[in-house]
Amino acid sequence: MSVIIELKDYSWKYLNTQQPALDKINLQIEEGMFIGIIGPNGSGKTTLAYSMNGLIPGQYNGIKNGEVVVYGREVEQYGHGQLQKIAGMVFSDPEAQFTAMTVEDELVFGLENLGMSIPEIRERLEWVTELTGLEKMLLKPPYELSGGQKQRVALAAVLAMTPKILILDEPTTMLDPVSRRRVFDVLAKLKNEQHNTIIVIEHNLENLIPLADRMILLSNNKLILEDETHQFFQNMELLTKVGIYPPGALRFFYELKKAGYTSNTLPVTLPEASKQLKQLFG
């Protein structure tokens, strides 16, 4: 698979701050990958997402060093709005990203900006509402929906623009567990059916791990670990040291391993954990 996003020695420092928000990041993201980005608050996750979408340096003042290359071009080389067609962004606060008065207007806003025709818009609208289960909410004001529904609207509004890359910045932070599940169900559909490149910044690992192909750990504004998901979670000592607490099952097997009860690779999902448990005690 080809590399579509590449960061080379990339650093970004916001104006009037002492420390860089991102420090010498080197990263390659391949097409069609589902990437999970984790890290403590203030580690630079949102800055990384904004850098890949062109919001940085477009909308923020600061000092940039190194390169952020998306589809072979530096982000600054894209004209206004061009990069956003390729890399869609969903923000953590769904309420703050609504730009229209009804769900339907919200979903078609980006399509109108792209200069699409009415039949094309109608087709995309039907597709995205079915994909995200928003058929019955089209005429409602988005700010009157529940938290989960709001975030699905925000996600659908970006999806409708069919970006090749989808970046989600803590999309489930403000949601209850059921709503979180529904957002990740939509992401699973996208991964399996649409084969988009999806980059998710998330604290909730239970939902993220089963979908992520690769994981990235940021801490103190540096990229300190990047690996395939299974391999990534074998580094439990490092993860706990920087304040990442993986799901209970993973921690349980880590404790068993430390106590010498097993030497197996740590299971990262519940089915894997259940299987290993049967092997150990069954």
Place this chain on the structure above:
Amino acid sequence: MNKTLLGYVPTQSPIYMIHPFVKLFFMLIVSLFPMFVAAPEWNMLLMLILILFMWISRVDMRTLKIYVPVAVSMGSIIIISYVIIGGTHPEFQLIAHFLGINVYWERVRDAIVVYFRILPMIFTMVFFLSTSRERDVIVAMRTIRLPFVVTYVFAMALRSAGMVLEDFQIVRQAEQARGFDTAGKSPVYKLRKYVNYMIPLFALSLRRSEEFTNALVARGYAFTGEVSKVKRADYVLTHYSFKYYDAIFTALISLTFIALLILRYGYQYFSVDESVLINWLRNFFL
């Protein structure tokens, strides 16, 4: 029920058959009527017609009760400014004198005329806002080919007004939770302490603006530059069509306005001197 700008109207209301442009046109033109009509009884008739329209549109008439204090306070302000502090006018006809205040017939008459001019204007606005959703206003504006950016800024203003109110509630509740509450305190105290709400609210608004700008950029929108020159399809307008009865209503509103102007300036109808109510009151007071 569909949420309108001032409340809720049942989904089955006949008002939804009317094109949003006709509603906007009605509001803009009919609210001008009282400016050319001085006789209060005609303005009262207009108010009755507007109430009838609200009833036909299935607006919840109980919500009209909330405008009673507005009407009373507005009436009081007009009476105070015209009658009580209207000044000394030897050329006017004195109808009463108490507590050193001269009450003149002409000032009472003018107060009544002004009051019954403003009331139907408010009723027209209430009718419009009670039967229109935000989307209707936007559609009406786009129908008359207002530039997208103008209608969009208007829509954003509507939306941000709601957001500021919500943020204000959040700030207030947060401060109440930490023991700061102005309930039961004097208005001067409340005014002085209002800054405690305003500073966080201002900071929140700045953050909201940043997030909103990011959301617009992320959806490929820009007010200036090449992106803004993209020819936009207006999808929302595809849900509305201007039917033959919309044209009839628009023509009726226009013709009524023209007839009103002809009757007013051609035949001196609707003037104070022609008013039955004013003449009856004059006979009563003098």
